[in-house]
Amino acid sequence: MLQSRSYSLNAFVFVLTLAFSAIDFAESPRPQPIQRLSLQNATDALIAKNLTVLAARYNVDLFRAQRVAAALKPNPTIVFSVNQFTIPRNIVHPKYAFSTFPDNGAANTTYTIDVEKTIERGAKRELRIGQADIQTHAAEAQLSDALRQQTFELKQAFLSAVLARENFRVVRDNLKDFCRTEQLLTTQVKEGYSAGVDLRRIGLELVEFQGAVSAAEQSYVQSLRDVFNLIGEGDAASLDASLQIASSDITSLPDQVLDVIEGDLDLQPLSMGIEEIRRLALANRPDLRAAQLDYDAAEAALKLAAAERVRDVTLGTQYARSGSDNAVGVALGVPLSTRARADAAIAEATAAKLQAEARLRQSQAQVLTDVEKAFVAYRISRDRLSLFNGQVLRNASEVRNIEQVAYREGAKGLLNFIDAQRAYNQTLVGYNQARYDFALSIYQLELAVGSPLTN
DSSP, X not given: OHHHXXXXXXXXXXXXXXXXXXXXXXXXOOOOOOOOEEHHHHHHHXXXXXXXXXXXXXXXXXXXXXXXXXXXXXXXXXXXEEEOOOHHHHHHOGGGGSSOOSXXXXXXXXXXXXXXXXXXXSSHHHHHHHHHHHHHHHHHHHHHHHHXXXXXXXXXXXXXXXXXXXXXXXXXXXXXXXXXXHHHHHHHHHHTSSOHHHHHHHHHHHHHHHHHHHHHHHHHHHHHHHHHHHTTOTTXXXXXXXXXXXXXXXXXXXXXXXXXXXXXXXXXXXXXXXXXXXXXXXXXXXXXXXHHHHHXXXXXXHHHHHHTTSOOEEXXXXXXXXXXXXXXXXXXXXXXXXXXXXXXXXXXXXXXXXXXXXXXXXHHHHHHHHHHHHHHHHHHHHHHHHTSOHHHHHHHHHHHHHHHHHHHTTSSOHHHHHHHHHHHHHHHHHHHHHHHHHHHHHHHHHHHHTSOOOO
């Protein structure tokens, strides 16, 4: 499944590269099949290839390895020693290296093998395992939180690309209308039907429109770059940073590039109130869950520190050979004191627990704050979007068309037409911005809640 998605993404990047390469050629290239990038496809690629998410995933692997280490018991140790190995005697008489010396038995060489093992008491191993399990779950929650934040950034970049594309089309179409008006006015000036001042004024307006087209184009290309970076394809497509709009062209951005993003700015309003959103946020936010698990891990660390007061014991067995004699023995080792070291560990763990508790309370407050801010943005953007109903858009278009016809027929001046054109542009751009703000506010609510609220 991931290989299929990777192939699809690579095909999309290849087509996008071809589309931008086509800008440098005067002739039109043969149309290439377009692999469009939807938000769902981009999200799938982000989960698989986003570097921030990958780093958080490796952090989970790190804590899983530490959990394995925490479950290990102390290894036994073996010590082999040789005492009273008299070099001249044992070299001259090698047989006495492993037998009793006849003249002086106390001078026999002694060989000793000691095997020792520390026995942990106070359930230290179980406490270590419990703490490691909690820390692993906390790392998994941090992975979910990284995915939550990166997904929001992807949605924001994707929406920005769609907004720039829609605004680009608005100003591009209006620029085309002004160019046609300029051509008509040029003909009228040449034939003596119109004054040259209107032609100069049209030229000034064209400069402003061309600047708006350039700004929309730049915003679109930069938003695409942000999308590529978030889905792990930051170096895949060669997007030309020097795209410019020539005075002889309407735009240098081909339609093929505009069509690679599949999506719009339209999202349905939510059907839940703020109380339900608060409840969902407190239940689902991964950063809050991570803070709770960090607090639980701090509690486990405090219990482990208290267990350090219980003395571990060391059991050992010994085999010794002195000359021709063999001997065995046992040993029991107990620390004389552990209180001072345990008290220091308890003080450190207590401070860490208080610190984790403060972070937990802060996380809870931050979750509720994020919900409040996101819901306010959602409500305001929803009310603002409701102002742009179908009649408002139709009125703006009709007024622009009426003023354009009136100007071309000589019934009204150029300024009336320019004002109507500007009002039409502002209405469409404002409508696009209102849809963008509303969609972004829903995604901000999803960020605050920690789970999807829309399909």
